[in-house]
Amino acid sequence: MDVDLVVPMKHPRDGKSRLRGAVEAARHPGLVLALAADTLAAVTSSAHVRRVLLVAADPEAVGELAQLGVEIVLEPAEKTLNAAFRHGADLLRKDDPHSVVGALQADLPALRAGDLADAFAEAAGRRAFVADRQGTGTTLLLAAPGAPLDPRFGPGSARQHAASGAVPLGKPLPSLRSDVDTPEDLAHVRGLGVGKHTAARLGEPRAELFT
Numbered sequence: 001m002d003v004d005l006v007v008p009m010k011h012p013r014d015g016k017s018r019l020r021g022a023v024e025a026a027r028h029p030g031l032v033l034a035l036a037a038d039t040l041a042a043v044t045s046s047a048h049v050r051r052v053l054l055v056a057a058d059p060e061a062v063g064e065l066a067q068l069g070v071e072i073v074l075e076p077a078e079k080t081l082n083a084a085f086r087h088g089a090d091l092l093r094k095d096d097p098h099s100v101v102g103a104l105q106a107d108l109p110a111l112r113a114g115d116l117a118d119a120f121a122e123a124a125g126r127r128a129f130v131a132d133r134q135g136t137g138t139t140l141l142l143a144a145p146g147a148p149l150d151p152r153f154g155p156g157s158a159r160q161h162a163a164s165g166a167v168p169l170g171k172p173l174p175s176l177r178s179d180v181d182t183p184e185d186l187a188h189v190r191g192l193g194v195g196k197h198t199a200a201r202l203g204e205p206r207a208e209l210f211t
Helices: 025-044 059-068 081-095 113-123 157-163 183-192 196-202
Strands: 003-009 049-056 071-074 100-104 128-131 138-142
Touching: 003 025, 003 081, 025 049, 025 059, 025 113, 025 196, 049 059, 049 081, 059 071, 071 081, 081 100, 113 128, 113 138, 128 157, 138 157
Parallel strands: 003 049, 003 100, 049 071
Antiparallel strands: 100 138, 128 138
16 A cells, blocks of 8 residues: 655744753754654655655755655645645645545654554555554554545544544554654654664764664
8 A cells, every 4th residue: 555645844943842952952953854854764765655745834944855755845824733734635635636645743763664564554544543652642644545634633632533533553663653752752762773864963873774
């Protein structure tokens, strides 16, 4: 099953507010970009991902991410996370109304392409989601082919997606469940092993993860 993914991103200086203090203030935007770069590098290395649409608050501020093979578009007038996901899904569906569209967070720096492929396989064409490691948030939401994505991201999104009929995926998928919102989350993904962009920002040896 091939999937087209929507990934939203704030301006790097505004993103990941709860992560502030994990590195010096001047390095924070670079860390936010690195988290996204490692997420996108894993995604675009997956044979099951057809297109990746990055919906950005400021496309110029994240323009360097285009070299990873993603398309970058401006976020819609309604500047909310769910609006960004809907906007991206609508653009993708204009080109292929029957495609499988997914919503993925941009803060998964330990992501392995294998975990992503396992999630797609378990979903098996159903509207489904992957809860974060705490079990309350959502890192990935998949639509059924040609069906609405209906994103409900925000506090308690795992419960909201389940209540809306999406199937919670049960495989371990450790790298896909490990998003980064806090310094504690950052410590967790460092234990898993982060990609080369985040590793460079944190002064760690390069990790070879995208298999």
